[in-house]
Amino acid sequence: MPSDTSGTEGGGSMTPVTPVAIDPDAVTTSSLKALQSEDQRKVMDIVDKLRRSGLSGIVELPQLVVCGDQSSGKSSVLEAITEIPFPRKENLCTRFATEIILRRSPTSTISITITPDKLRPKEEQVKLKSFSKAIIDFQELPDIIKEATEAMELGVVGGAGSRAFSRDVLSVQIDGPDRPQLTLVDLPGLIHSSNRSQTEADKDLILNLVKEYISNPRTIILAVVSAKNDMANQIIVDYARKADQDNKRTLGIITKPDYLREGSENELSWVEIAQNKDVYLERGWHMLKNRGDNEMDFTFAERNEAEALFFSKGRYVNLSRECVGIESLRERLSKLLLNHLVKELPALREEMSTKLQATSDEITKLGEKRSTITEQRLLLIKVSMHINDILKSAVKGFYESSFFGAINMNAAVDAKENITRFRAVIQHRNLSFAENMRLRGHKYAVGVGPGDDDHEHAEEMKAQEELGKMTDEDPFLPKPKSLTREEAVAWVKKTLERSRGYELPGTFQPTLISQLFWEQSQPWEKIALEHITSVAAICKEFVYSVLKHAAPAEFFPRLTGLSVDAALEASLAAAKEELTKLIKDKTRHPMTYNHYFTTTIQKQRQRKHTKITKEAGKAIQETRHMGDGSYQTLIKPEKMEEAMSKAIEQDMDSFSSQEALDYERAYYKDELKYFVASVCKECIERHLVEPLPDIVLSPLVVTAMSEEEIRFVASEPPEITHQRAHLESRMAMLEKGLETFREAMGGLRR
Numbered sequence: 001m002p003s004d005t006s007g008t009e010g011g012g013s014m015t016p017v018t019p020v021a022i023d024p025d026a027v028t029t030s031s032l033k034a035l036q037s038e039d040q041r042k043v044m045d046i047v048d049k050l051r052r053s054g055l056s057g058i059v060e061l062p063q064l065v066v067c068g069d070q071s072s073g074k075s076s077v078l079e080a081i082t083e084i085p086f087p088r089k090e091n092l093c094t095r096f097a098t099e100i101i102l103r104r105s106p107t108s109t110i111s112i113t114i115t116p117d118k119l120r121p122k123e124e125q126v127k128l129k130s131f132s133k134a135i136i137d138f139q140e141l142p143d144i145i146k147e148a149t150e151a152m153e154l155g156v157v158g159g160a161g162s163r164a165f166s167r168d169v170l171s172v173q174i175d176g177p178d179r180p181q182l183t184l185v186d187l188p189g190l191i192h193s194s195n196r197s198q199t200e201a202d203k204d205l206i207l208n209l210v211k212e213y214i215s216n217p218r219t220i221i222l223a224v225v226s227a228k229n230d231m232a233n234q235i236i237v238d239y240a241r242k243a244d245q246d247n248k249r250t251l252g253i254i255t256k257p258d259y260l261r262e263g264s265e266n267e268l269s270w271v272e273i274a275q276n277k278d279v280y281l282e283r284g285w286h287m288l289k290n291r292g293d294n295e296m297d298f299t300f301a302e303r304n305e306a307e308a309l310f311f312s313k314g315r316y317v318n319l320s321r322e323c324v325g326i327e328s329l330r331e332r333l334s335k336l337l338l339n340h341l342v343k344e345l346p347a348l349r350e351e352m353s354t355k356l357q358a359t360s361d362e363i364t365k366l367g368e369k370r371s372t373i374t375e376q377r378l379l380l381i382k383v384s385m386h387i388n389d390i391l392k393s394a395v396k397g398f399y400e401s402s403f404f405g406a407i408n409m410n411a412a413v414d415a416k417e418n419i420t421r422f423r424a425v426i427q428h429r430n431l432s433f434a435e436n437m438r439l440r441g442h443k444y445a446v447g448v449g450p451g452d453d454d455h456e457h458a459e460e461m462k463a464q465e466e467l468g469k470m471t472d473e474d475p476f477l478p479k480p481k482s483l484t485r486e487e488a489v490a491w492v493k494k495t496l497e498r499s500r501g502y503e504l505p506g507t508f509q510p511t512l513i514s515q516l517f518w519e520q521s522q523p524w525e526k527i528a529l530e531h532i533t534s535v536a537a538i539c540k541e542f543v544y545s546v547l548k549h550a551a552p553a554e555f556f557p558r559l560t561g562l563s564v565d566a567a568l569e570a571s572l573a574a575a576k577e578e579l580t581k582l583i584k585d586k587t588r589h590p591m592t593y594n595h596y597f598t599t600t601i602q603k604q605r606q607r608k609h610t611k612i613t614k615e616a617g618k619a620i621q622e623t624r625h626m627g628d629g630s631y632q633t634l635i636k637p638e639k640m641e642e643a644m645s646k647a648i649e650q651d652m653d654s655f656s657s658q659e660a661l662d663y664e665r666a667y668y669k670d671e672l673k674y675f676v677a678s679v680c681k682e683c684i685e686r687h688l689v690e691p692l693p694d695i696v697l698s699p700l701v702v703t704a705m706s707e708e709e710i711r712f713v714a715s716e717p718p719e720i721t722h723q724r725a726h727l728e729s730r731m732a733m734l735e736k737g738l739e740t741f742r743e744a745m746g747g748l749r750r
Contacts, residue, residue: 043341049740050348058730059351059737060216062341063183064333067210068224068236070189073255076290077224078186080326081333083300084174085138095154096166097209098186105175110135112144114151117167128152128168145170164202167209187213190235210236214243218344220336221250227257227270237279249340251332252285258292262314271315274323286332287311287324349741356734363727366720367552373707376714380705384697386550391693394542397423403549414538422542426535426689430680433531436477437676442668443522445480446488446661477530478523492516492664493657506652508660514589516664517671525583528679532579532688536572539688543568543696554720558713559697567695575687582678590667600666 047062066074079085082100099115112135116128131151133144152166165188187210191203214221221244225234240250254274260267272278274287289307291298298306304326310316311324322328370376390403404420411417413428447460483491495516501509543564547556695701705713716724 043338043345046345046741047341050737058355058733059348060218061183061348062218062220062337062344063185063216064220064222064337065185065187065213066222066224067187067214067240068189069226069229069234070191071228072189072224072226072234072236073288073290074189074224075186077222077253077255077288078184080288080290080300080303081330082184085300095149095164095188096152097169097188097213099169099171100184100186101171101173102179102183103173103175104177104179106177108136108176109173110138110141110175111173112141112148113171113173114148115169115171119167141172164198165205167205185213190239192233192235207239210239211243214240217249218340218348219249220333220340222253223250224253224255226255227266228259231269231273231279237281247282249283249336250281251283251336252279252281253329254285254287255290257287257316258289258310267315271319274319283336285323286329287316287319288326288329345741349738352734352738352741356731356738359727359731359734363724363731366724366727369724370714370716371721373710376710377702380702380710380714381699383551383555384699384702387546387696388693388698390546390550391543391696394420394422394546395689395692403546416541419538419542419545422538425538425542426684429531429535429538430684433527433679434676436527436531437524437672440478440480440527441523441672442480442520443478444488444491444520445482446665447482447484478526480523488661489654489657492661493653495519496653496657496660506656508656510589512660513663513667516660517590517667518587520664520668521586521671521675524586524675525579528579528582528675528683529576531679532572532575532683535684535688536568536575539571539692540568543692546696554717555713562709562713563701564696571687571691571695575683578683578687579679582675582682586671586675590671592667592670594670597666597670600669601663604662604666 050059050061066078068074078100082102084100084102112131112133114128114131116125118125120128128151131148133147135141135144148170152168154164154166188206190210191198191206194200194203213219221240223236223240225231225236231237237252241247244250252273254270257267257270260270269278270287274285276284279285289310291303291306295303295306307325311319316324322332368375368379368382370379390401393399393401394404399421407421408415408417413421414425419425492512496508496512499509499512499515501511503509544556544560547559547564551559702710
């Protein structure tokens, strides 16, 4: 990392000094011990273990950040604090953030890695993450940093098409038995104005980078300002104040006081700032003197000695010894670090616990893990068992599962809101089908005849009233044409005349009943087909709701596309085929063995004869007025024969037509009951409803699936797999971090 005492940080000239080969074990660390007391080292042990757990990318961990304007002396401050002899070579480190990670370890090592900018493309991130170097001598560091710079694709400053700065982070981890456990970050210097080698984009990039680091509430901000420039021209203090609004974690550091003319007003002004009189910071200010132009080859001990001598003269004598020099700075940082860490640790633990719970919740939302074929098949079997249980309960009308929910009283029985009450919906639709068949199943609505009783008269009136209320809103269902008894007889008579055979006049051949029944029952197929189609749609809607409830969301389109839709379509096709058979049965000649048919015919004849007899009885009665003012009813038997003769139909075709109409009506009623029951039992139940638990992803269906089909249905989308891996890794780190936290806090209390 470049030292910036006498040069321009991030691109200015400086006198290069040949790096001294230093074994990490030989580096003097006695002064570093001042940076960490025993208690502080225990606290930092916690932070270090958390960082090693990988938590730095999940929660913000405490660290020191050195920031300031270009050429403010940041890197020299960092070097003086750590006493790590970073190489001073132009344009190596100040073009990107550099983390100096000091770790206590039994062995001494130096390793360099790159943490890529999250906004880089994935392939570039992978490439930069693979950058890893290990050295045993600081003399090798310049070449490694140069390689890292090239890996970040940072060319020569000012070169054509060359980027001056990067959001990537260079991490230099230095392990050793006497190293303090500390992380310090050297940020690129803030740019005030752009030029040929530093564009407006570079200026904004560095500013945003600095803001990101100092906005971390667990970061101690070391705001470095140079006495060579006026305070008004150095913007880092303003940015630090905005980031640290409580003014609790910013320490101002003044560098390069040796460039001030002794006894000048400018010198006095900077001394007052160091005394915290002018620009107030709650944590105060500290003044350092780093190596001068003629001191670049000084050892750390010589550098410290020269600094102590400088502050022992002139106006600097009046400054508190706690506010000048590197030794006292380490002590101040030690206390600041300890107080800051002790304050932040409870909040850090709470944040870790909160994020652990949030991560666990996110993993739960992803559902069960299914990366292997075994996990996929097991999950699919679990899902199929759940679906199978719901379907069996629904078909039987047992609504105990939570899936079925509450009844929506404000919605219709078969409304979408009540679709989960599957058996109730099917029964409701079957009843509606029976009602439609009763009202709409016949081509002609025939008026009552002489053989109909009062009940039939009432039913006919009710049916006519209901038909009158019907509208043409549903074009798929037919509406019968109303005929009077006389019109119906005329219809039969026309049919008889056009289908006459060798039968004697006044009689009719059996095929007439067939012709009449076939024409009268024409609407049956259309009504039944509409019923079957609508029930199939209900089955599909219900099955979809079960799938969405019982299976992960991504399963739904896969299951429907692979097997469910095909199974439901096959059921519908089978139901339609069954209906075709029923319709074909209907087209055969009439056949019934139900005594209802003959009983109905006999009752109609009986009622006809009864009616004729009553009418004749009225005809033979004659009322005579007596002289005393009373009336006498006389019976004239000779008129009975006359009345009975008039009741005989003389037109043979009319007689046979009336008889055929009564036969057709009796047969129609008998066959209608059979057809409605057959459609409900054989089409709806046999093919659409009852098979659902067996055909919709039953355990047997899953067992018969190939591995390829299992993967197609149950495999996780790549993004879910990646997200799960990320969340599980995150959860493991948080769990490990909390465990580490508990163990370390226990040791701290002891």
